Amino acid sequence: MGALSSRMLWLRGGHAPEQPGAGGEEEEEVAAMAVVDEVEEDSEEGGSSPSQGGVKRKADSGEPHEQEPHRKHTKDSSGSVYEALFLRGEGSDVQIRALGEVWNLHRVYLCQSGYFASMFSGAWREATMNTIELQMPDENIDREALHEALGSLYEDSVLIQPSRVVPILATASMLQLDELIQQCGEIMEETISVHTVCSYYYSAGSYGLPNIRTMCFQWLLDNLMTHHSEELMREINLDIMEELIVSSELLVLEVEMDVYTMLKKWMYLQLQPTWRGPHRALLSDANLWFARCKRELDGTPFLETPQGRAFVPVFQHLRLAYIVCDLPSARIIDQDALIPATWLTPVYKEQWLALLQAEQTRELGPIAVHVSNFQGNTMRCGHQVHREEPCSWRWAGFNFGWDLVVCYASRRVTFRRSALNNSHGLGVSLLWQRKIAFRLCLVSLDRAGRTVFRKDTEYQVLSLGKDEELEVANLGNQDVVFPIYVACNFLYLPREGSSQE
Structure with missing residues (x-):
């Protein structure tokens, strides 16, 4: 100057x-x-200067x-x-x-x-x-x-x-x-x-502001699943959606099946941009539209049709292994017929072999975890804590009914093993000790969706005994704004040869 x-x-x-x-x-x-x-x-x-007389500047x-x-x-x-x-x-x-x-x-x-x-x-x-x-x-x-x-x-x-x-x-x-x-x-x-x-x-991205681009991408990771905005989903193109879906930092509520549901609504809005209606009607209207396509195409999976092929790169990043392990979710996937059977067959096989491995070899869980494998293979879960009061939850479809309960109380997040009243537990839940790899993130957002509080843990392997409870995050005296989103990435049954050495 x-x-x-x-x-x-x-x-x-x-x-x-x-x-x-x-x-x-x-x-x-x-x-x-x-x-x-x-x-x-x-x-x-x-x-007085002429500026005080005021040439009014145009503003929206x-x-x-x-x-x-x-x-x-x-x-x-x-x-x-x-x-x-x-x-x-x-x-x-x-x-x-x-x-x-x-x-x-x-x-x-x-x-x-x-x-x-x-x-x-x-x-x-x-x-x-x-x-x-x-x-x-x-x-x-x-x-x-x-x-x-x-x-x-x-x-x-x-x-x-x-x-x-x-x-x-x-x-x-x-x-x-x-x-x-x-x-x-x-x-x-x-x-x-x-x-x-x-x-x-x-x-x-066009005008050389990489820090702004990074901030916007982080905003989308935090708000895509928590902000119910049809206009936002219309604006997100295929390239950005693919980057979001592949990221392990995507804040998911509640489980991986919700990512599939969101993508189904997003694809419908991309194909039908003139759709207008109440938010609660979007999913049902999307289901009706895709069902009609299924009838007209004699059951051809939608992603194999000329209209659907453009969306293949996005849907390929769905973590199907954590969707098909839940029976209601697997039935929806089959009924929608969006995803080709050639995608699903190897996933079902992999999950069945993983279950047999856990049952017959009595695997405790992952021992050594590579971050690169962890980021791409984990199950993404999330939960919203609305106010400062004790609460606990399980994530539906948690693989093979492992007896993990997540608790929030006194500004602490704990993992607890409890097989009591576990209606979908299998023999794997009865092992005396289990190991789990995880990363936990606690996030508070303001009304505009900007982060006002964030606390992340490192990727780590945790050993839990039967009925044991361990603290995994402590907010202490930190200034927390409710509601808080508790997001977690889990890896609890290793894929053969991918995470153990």
Whole structure:
């Protein structure tokens, strides 16, 4: 900002620094200086600056995610430069034409943009032209965003609504306005929500903001299964959904079958984007639509049809082994006929052999776990603790009826083995000792879905004796906001040769 500050002092009557690409015309510099001096004199005589009279800046309104606009402090604070030179174009030495609009501007100000600095200082033909036609290579750039970006070169603050941040970011990226890009990133970081997360995610990838992209992806991992938003599911494309489904950090409520149910609704909304109705009707309408497809296609699995093939990469990442081990879930999978039998047959075989291994070899559980195997092979479970009071639960479909109870009490999470009243337990539950590999995550989200509390455990192997209870997480005196989501990844029966050595 040193060069910018020097330039502003010079425009007020100091010595003129050399401006690369400014055309080298002393008359232009003198004209710009004279315009600023004249405006400042008018302001002093009138007792107020023109900015106080207020040229109202256009802003969107009424969106649920809108917040107070943010300002970028850089230029002259009197407002005289902006109104006289930018809005009125006094002393202009170059005309910019784009998107059906004309701006009468000044090279000395435009050269704050890397885009224009290169244009005016190089061998480009525009370096000597008085009128420059700009072509917009990016469909995200509109007239209003270009106006805001060009105006930022003349004023000390820019008002940006969250709903306008993507067009302005696109424009700032084209014009190489680093400060404006940084401000857009700050606004995006503060306003990630169900209404903005997808557009921010796509834009952050296009315009070089990897930290924003990472934050948006984490928001989706935390909220995809907990936020019941049809609009959000419409906006999530196949590539993002595939990344989400493959991740072991996806916050699942309650078990893996719920991931399948969510994907079924998501696929229906992708195929029927005009669907509108109450949230409770979405699943039933999706089931009816897929059932009709099944009848019309003579039972051909939907993912093998021309419409369904595009979704294969996403559904291939379903952890079917943890779905078919629950009888009601297995029946739904069979009835829906979305998934080809060629996918399911080896899964059933693998689960049957795993059960035989546990029953006949009396395996205690995993001994050594590689993190890479753990991340891709675990069962993802979740539960919502609504308030600060004791509660306990089991996750339905927990493989082979292993007698694990999860308890929350006194800000502690414990695992407890208890075979009492276990209606679906098998002989494996009666082993004196069992081992389990797990990772636990406790998360609190605010109303916008942003994380206000997070506590993760490391991947670890836990040994549990019969009726033994062990603490796996302690919140102590930490500032916790309810409800809390308790998410866990389990690996309790090793796949042959994959996790033991």
